Amino acid sequence: MNEMVKRENSKVTIYDVAREAGVSKTSVSRYLGGRYDELSDKTRKKIELAINKMEYRPSTMARGLKSNKSYLIGIIVADINNPYTTAILRGAEDICSQNGYNLMICNSDNNPVKERGYFEMLLSHRIDGLIIHTTGGNHDMLKQMQDQKTPIILLDRKVPDLEIDTVGLDNFQATSQAVNYLVNQNYERIAFFSEPASKVSTRYERRLSFQQTLLSHGHPSSKDVYEVNVDDLNDVDSKLQHFLDDSEGKARVILTANSVVLLKLILLLQEKKLSVPKDLAMIGFDNPEWSTIVYSGITTIEQPTYQIGVAAMEMILRRIDGNESPAQTMAYQAKLNIRQTTPYIQK
Numbered sequence: 001m002n003e004m005v006k007r008e009n010s011k012v013t014i015y016d017v018a019r020e021a022g023v024s025k026t027s028v029s030r031y032l033g034g035r036y037d038e039l040s041d042k043t044r045k046k047i048e049l050a051i052n053k054m055e056y057r058p059s060t061m062a063r064g065l066k067s068n069k070s071y072l073i074g075i076i077v078a079d080i081n082n083p084y085t086t087a088i089l090r091g092a093e094d095i096c097s098q099n100g101y102n103l104m105i106c107n108s109d110n111n112p113v114k115e116r117g118y119f120e121m122l123l124s125h126r127i128d129g130l131i132i133h134t135t136g137g138n139h140d141m142l143k144q145m146q147d148q149k150t151p152i153i154l155l156d157r158k159v160p161d162l163e164i165d166t167v168g169l170d171n172f173q174a175t176s177q178a179v180n181y182l183v184n185q186n187y188e189r190i191a192f193f194s195e196p197a198s199k200v201s202t203r204y205e206r207r208l209s210f211q212q213t214l215l216s217h218g219h220p221s222s223k224d225v226y227e228v229n230v231d232d233l234n235d236v237d238s239k240l241q242h243f244l245d246d247s248e249g250k251a252r253v254i255l256t257a258n259s260v261v262l263l264k265l266i267l268l269l270q271e272k273k274l275s276v277p278k279d280l281a282m283i284g285f286d287n288p289e290w291s292t293i294v295y296s297g298i299t300t301i302e303q304p305t306y307q308i309g310v311a312a313m314e315m316i317l318r319r320i321d322g323n324e325s326p327a328q329t330m331a332y333q334a335k336l337n338i339r340q341t342t343p344y345i346q347k
Contacts, residue, residue: 022046023046071101073103073131074127077108077133078157083289087305088305094310106121129317130145131312155167173331176213183217189224192206193256195229196227197227206257240265253281254280258284283300283341
């Protein structure tokens with residue numbers, strides 16, 4: 001009786017699994033290490049059944065000591081409250097757990113100082129790889145990790161002068177598609193509202209594509225570009241009011257660079273008692289769940305965010321496993337969801 005209690009309360013070991021399966025400890029080690037080609041199908045099945053029956057959980061630390069890996073992958077996101085981030089994390093975590101790794105999630109809040117602290121913390125944990133939605137302010141830390149042969153994947157935001165794998169959206173295609181649609185809807189004034197773009201390639205690319213596409217249609221290229229501080233509602237309000245005053249009497253629309261800016265503008269428009277799309281049409285990047293409800297549906301530029309998270313994790317696992325091919329960029333296409341906030345303007 002005492003022996004049974006002791007057995008139930010003690011931690012199941014690899015030796016217990018081997019005894020239960022009727023195989024050697026070496027066979028169990030090969031199974032746990034993924035060396036299935038060295039085992040017969042019958043042996044693999046026995047070990048799998050024993051592990052499930054005994055609820056054996058291998059020690060990540062022990063695995064790491066044997067293989068010189070931590071089985072930890074770090075991911076630094078810029079804004080954990082952004083729906084874009086949530087979907088990215090879901091995709092990355094699904095693939096991470098399926099492959100026996102643990103994900104360390106860090107939120108920089110778009111703050112380079114905070115991001116730097118996370119770099120140092122993740123380095124101290126000897127992570128096997130890093131996925132990052134960079135603030136654009138710590139290129140030296142990325143270079144340091146690269147020099148240490150730590151695999152890095154950039155989410156959407158590129159870093160100049162560093163050859164690093166990047167997974168994200170084709171921002172030029174997505175923005176051009178949206179602007180072409182708005183021009184064909186007969187909007188006379190098309191504004192672009194974004195957070196500051198100087199250090200963030202995603203915002204810069206969307207702004208540049210916006211301007212180039214407008215120019216191709218004979219519209220002024222920079223007249224209606226507004227950079228806003230989303231943490232300062234007065235700043236957003238001031239620039240929104242400037243556009244409203246300057247475009248009075250015109251068929252006008254605002255394109256936002258992400259859902260955070262879109263939400264801030266919606267709150268201000270409600271305060272001003274302005275009707276969408278009667279007084280002002282709206283379209284935004286990202287496709288948050290609430291976009292299908294507000295104003296009977298907001299036109300959005302949807303990114304395949306879950307798939308981007310999956311692709312980033314699959315790519316970094318290949319690098320961890322020794323893939324040394326040149327750095328590559330995976331750019332996904334956006335989907336334009338046409339809803340009620342961008343009606344056709346009759347002339």
